[in-house]
Amino acid sequence: MKKSISLLLVLFLIFGFLAGCGQSTDNSSSAGTNKNEQTDSGKDDTSAAKTKIAFWYYWDGKNQQEYVTELTQKFNESQNEVEMVSQYVPFADYKKQLSIGLAASNLPDVAVIDNPDHASYAAMGLFADINDRLRDWADKEQYFPGPMKSATYDGKTYGIPMTSNCLALFYNEEMLTKAGATPPETWDELREAAAKLTGNGTTGFAFSAVKGEEGVFGFIPFLLSTGATVDSPGSPEAVKSFDFLLGLVEDGSMSKEVINWTQADVLKQFMAGKVAMMLNGPWQIPLLEQDAPDLKWNVAKIPKDKDFTSVLGGENIGIVNGNNVDSAVKFLKYMGSAEVVRETAVKLGMFPPRKDVAADKIWTDDPVMKVFMDEMQYAQPRGPHPKWPEISNTLSTSLQEVLTGVKAPQAAAKDAQASVDKIKE
Amino acid sequence: MKRFNKLLSEDVIGYCFALPALLFMLFFVGYPILSNLALSFMDVNVMTFSNKVREFVGLVNYIELLKEPILSISFFNTLLFAAACIVFQFILGFALALLFNQKFPLAKPMRGFLIISWMIPITITALIFKFMFSLDGIINEALKFLHIISVPIEWLIHPVTAMLSIMIANIWIGIPFNMILLSTGLSTIPNDIYESANIDGAGSVQKFLFITLPMLKPAINSVLVLGFIYTCKVFDLVYVMTQGGPVNATEMLSTYSYRLSFNEFSFSRGAAVANIMFIFLFIIGLGYLKLIKEDEVM
Numbered sequence: 154m155k156k157s158i159s160l161l162l163v164l165f166l167i168f169g170f171l172a173g174c175g176q177s178t179d180n181s182s183s184a185g186t187n188k189n190e191q192t193d194s195g196k197d198d199t200s201a202a203k204t205k206i207a208f209w210y211y212w213d214g215k216n217q218q219e220y221v222t223e224l225t226q227k228f229n230e231s232q233n234e235v236e237m238v239s240q241y242v243p244f245a246d247y248k249k250q251l252s253i254g255l256a257a258s259n260l261p262d263v264a265v266i267d268n269p270d271h272a273s274y275a276a277m278g279l280f281a282d283i284n285d286r287l288r289d290w291a292d293k294e295q296y297f298p299g300p301m302k303s304a305t306y307d308g309k310t311y312g313i314p315m316t317s318n319c320l321a322l323f324y325n326e327e328m329l330t331k332a333g334a335t336p337p338e339t340w341d342e343l344r345e346a347a348a349k350l351t352g353n354g355t356t357g358f359a360f361s362a363v364k365g366e367e368g369v370f371g372f373i374p375f376l377l378s379t380g381a382t383v384d385s386p387g388s389p390e391a392v393k394s395f396d397f398l399l400g401l402v403e404d405g406s407m408s409k410e411v412i413n414w415t416q417a418d419v420l421k422q423f424m425a426g427k428v429a430m431m432l433n434g435p436w437q438i439p440l441l442e443q444d445a446p447d448l449k450w451n452v453a454k455i456p457k458d459k460d461f462t463s464v465l466g467g468e469n470i471g472i473v474n475g476n477n478v479d480s481a482v483k484f485l486k487y488m489g490s491a492e493v494v495r496e497t498a499v500k501l502g503m504f505p506p507r508k509d510v511a512a513d514k515i516w517t518d519d520p521v522m523k524v525f526m527d528e529m530q531y532a533q534p535r536g537p538h539p540k541w542p543e544i545s546n547t548l549s550t551s552l553q554e555v556l557t558g559v560k561a562p563q564a565a566a567k568d569a570q571a572s573v574d575k576i577k578e
Numbered sequence: 579m580k581r582f583n584k585l586l587s588e589d590v591i592g593y594c595f596a597l598p599a600l601l602f603m604l605f606f607v608g609y610p611i612l613s614n615l616a617l618s619f620m621d622v623n624v625m626t627f628s629n630k631v632r633e634f635v636g637l638v639n640y641i642e643l644l645k646e647p648i649l650s651i652s653f654f655n656t657l658l659f660a661a662a663c664i665v666f667q668f669i670l671g672f673a674l675a676l677l678f679n680q681k682f683p684l685a686k687p688m689r690g691f692l693i694i695s696w697m698i699p700i701t702i703t704a705l706i707f708k709f710m711f712s713l714d715g716i717i718n719e720a721l722k723f724l725h726i727i728s729v730p731i732e733w734l735i736h737p738v739t740a741m742l743s744i745m746i747a748n749i750w751i752g753i754p755f756n757m758i759l760l761s762t763g764l765s766t767i768p769n770d771i772y773e774s775a776n777i778d779g780a781g782s783v784q785k786f787l788f789i790t791l792p793m794l795k796p797a798i799n800s801v802l803v804l805g806f807i808y809t810c811k812v813f814d815l816v817y818v819m820t821q822g823g824p825v826n827a828t829e830m831l832s833t834y835s836y837r838l839s840f841n842e843f844s845f846s847r848g849a850a851v852a853n854i855m856f857i858f859l860f861i862i863g864l865g866y867l868k869l870i871k872e873d874e875v876m
Contacts, residue, residue, distance in 0.1 A: 248841070252839070276624050277843065354714075364820070364823035409713075410732075410735060412823065412824055540624060540842075546837070557824045
């Protein structure tokens with residue numbers, strides 16, 4: 154008798170387990186639908202006939218997310234064919250989620266994408282080719298060529314740029330005046346000024362050289378300024394850029410610790426007065442004003458070796474291959490309209506990729522913004538190449554090898570060239 | 579009816595109890611392992627991902643990986659990291675377990691407090707250690723204050739000290755795990771044995787060597803093997819503290835596999851690295867099972 158009871162218990166356990174299993178999968182798959190329902194309630198009956206599409210983005214911060222919600226709401230009210238639902242995915246997890254989603258066919262219809270990754274995902278078949286669908290879209294002509302190029306792969310258009318940014322040189326005005334230095338324009342001036350500004354626990358210059366894409370982002374302006382390209386990290390020009398950065402470390406004007414500093418870390422050092430000049434982006438300005446209101450700072454173009462250069466950052470939006478491409482294009486065109494581009498750039502602390510919007514007073518009258526807008530002309534996109542992440546890892550490794558002294562610039566450059574050649578084969 | 583009852587012998591009941599866990603394992607452990615194995619024999623990367631047919635390439639991914647110096651570097655790093663962490667975690671954990679096994683006021687609450695380092699999310703521990711190990715972090719400041727060093731140590735910048743730093747952080751995290759398991763083991767040793775040893779005139783060293791250690795053998799075995807496997811799987815700590823850098827000094831098999839799969843989109847190669855790690859840990863797991871069996875026979 155006892156045994157039959159225990160058998161019964163076992164059966165319960167098994168069924169309980171199976172039922173629990175079924176339920177949990179149900180829950181996870183309906184997480185998205187629940188959201189849809191929430192937005193549905195309170196809408197009129199026509200919403201039932203609307204095509205529902207999902208939009209993934211990774212802009213974090215409360216204001217940014219409220220802005221995206223507001224944006225999708227406006228879009229949903231502006232027409233009655235498409236119902237857009239936005240979903241935030243943290244940046245640290247974003248690429249992983251897209252890759253997993255791609256393998257499991259669990260994807261949004263529209264996705265924000267960091268522009269150096271656009272070509273990779275296009276090559277993997279994530280994004281739809283919308284060349285033909287954008288042919289009669291007049292607004293397309295308004296986009297700057299650099300950002301637009303980052304959304305193309307193999308001559309086809311896989312999306313549009315949404316926001317742009319680039320790096321510039323931030324400097325602590327008080328420190329420069331005290332040290333009798335002027336904002337440097339060339340590498341020699343930068344080295345000299347950085348040496349003057351170093352001392353008493355302050356280093357003259359810093360940029361994020363952390364392992365990974367963020368560090369490469371900061372290194373590219375130096376690399377390109379010599380006339381080298383990301384395809385030729387072994388050229389004498391590229392060696393020169395490694396030499397220069399190593400020189401700053403050897404002078405003591407740049408802390409070796411930059412290899413562990415993210416851009417946010419560099420900003421903290423700058424705000425604490427431990428770094429006198431830094432490379433950083435416009436998205437740090439709101440933080441700088443909020444957390445260090447007394448700090449007197451200004452921006453200048455990144456000092457040059459041969460040419461002024463900067464690196465293009467920012468996000469594109471792409472349409473995911475699937476059944477809802479046509480509906481998604483409607484949302485894409487809405488996101489690309491002059492008003493939305495303008496509003497988004499302001500709200501996210503970025504720059505507009507459209508010429509007509511960039512001519513707005515917001516960017517031409519403000520002295521700080523003007524420098525960044527100037528810098529945008531020289532900003533080069535990374536790639537676009539589907540294997541950019543591998544190229545980027547190579548550059549990151551050689552930069553770290555040089556700054557830590559593991560390899561001499563010449564040797565690091567030679568090895569980097571060999572890796573890049575192999576990747577590009 | 580009697581026959582039916584007989585069929586329901588203890589074996590059957592036993593299997594029934596194991597069935598839910600078995601199904602769970604098959605579905606959530608077995609399937610991923612097999613599909614990962616299959617992936618590693620195909621060629622799936624950024625350029626071939628959208629192809630309808632996955633090309634079977636046999637061992638090419640493994641051979642290509644063996645040519646990469648990073649694989650052997652990360653394998654060696656993982657091994658070194660796990661071995662060093664286990665030795666120190668075990669010794670310190672054992673010492674603390676013995677200490678808190680003594681009866682003194684506040685022994686129990688203090689042991690409870692020590693668990694905290696095991697409870698804190700690893701990301702947070704990693705961030706705290708990253709701050710502490712920075713050039714002007716508290717560790718360098720303290721060493722300078724004590725006049726042990728005059729120039730700050732480049733903890734996370736120099737390849738050797740970067741490895742040392744993540745080891746120290748991981749040892750700190752792992753001590754309570756060792757301590758608790760060994761404490762539990764200690765509490766199962768009956769007091770009478772020690773009492774009779776006292777009567778026989780055994781000293782404390784003798785009691786430790788000939789009573790405590792042999793009686794603790796099963797607990798020690800499981801602590802060492804489980805600890806080793808957990809340590810080999812380290813990911814978040816390294817990812818937050820050094821990202822596998824400087825250069826590749828702290829690259830582990832786990833971080834390398836992640837980087838290949840989710841950063842470079844070389845999914846097949848990432849899978850191959852994961853499988854290499856799996857085979858390695860599997861062998862260690864088999865060794866553990868054998869140890870347990872021997873103990874049971876005894």
